[in-house]
Amino acid sequence: MIKYLLILLVIIGCNNAPSNVVTSQTSSEKPKAKFPFTMGNDYSLTFGTDGSTKQDSILIKNEYYPNGYCYESHITQMLESLDSELLKHIEFDSEAGAFYARVDSEENQFKIVNLLSPVFSDTVKFEEWVKKANRSKIHE
Numbered sequence: 001m002i003k004y005l006l007i008l009l010v011i012i013g014c015n016n017a018p019s020n021v022v023t024s025q026t027s028s029e030k031p032k033a034k035f036p037f038t039m040g041n042d043y044s045l046t047f048g049t050d051g052s053t054k055q056d057s058i059l060i061k062n063e064y065y066p067n068g069y070c071y072e073s074h075i076t077q078m079l080e081s082l083d084s085e086l087l088k089h090i091e092f093d094s095e096a097g098a099f100y101a102r103v104d105s106e107e108n109q110f111k112i113v114n115l116l117s118p119v120f121s122d123t124v125k126f127e128e129w130v131k132k133a134n135r136s137k138i139h140e
Contacts, residue, residue: 034117043103045090045112047071050097055120058127065140068094073138075099075116078129082115 032039036047036055049056049067056066064070072094079086089108092101103109119125 034113036120037113037117039109039113043106043109045101045103045109046098048098054123055126058123058130062127062130064130064138067096067140068099069096069139071099072101073140074130074133075101077133077137078116078119079112083111086112086115 036053037045038047039045049071051060051066053066059066059070059074072092076087076092079090086108089104090101090112091103094100103112119129
């Protein structure tokens with residue numbers, strides 16, 4: 001009976017966290033990824049900006065140049081709206097070819113990713129954010 005219960009737990013899964021929410025990682029694990037971010041064990045968040053993604057196309061369509069600085073500016077505005085306190089915990093260091101930021105803790109790293117990934121994963125939501133962005137605060 002216990003054997004079947006263990007099998008059932010493995011099949012169903014013991015983690016109650018929704019599958020679209022990243023929870024945590026140990027320092028020995030490889031970095032986790034949740035679109036578009038790669039999450040480093042040093043609490044970094046990165047993704048490349050080579051012009052090939054749907055999000056890059058949306059930025060271009062809305063007359064932005066899709067580089068790290070542009071994404072940083074949009075992400076800053078998203079965080080200002082979604083949870084401005086998180087901006088106290090993130091340090092940006094983007095460049096032309098990539099978005100890069102470092103967060104002060106694993107907890108805040110996951111909070112940021114869990115807030116932003118749904119926006120980036122849904123092109124309609126992403127374009128809504130791009131269209132309502134304050135253009136004067138976007139650096140390219």
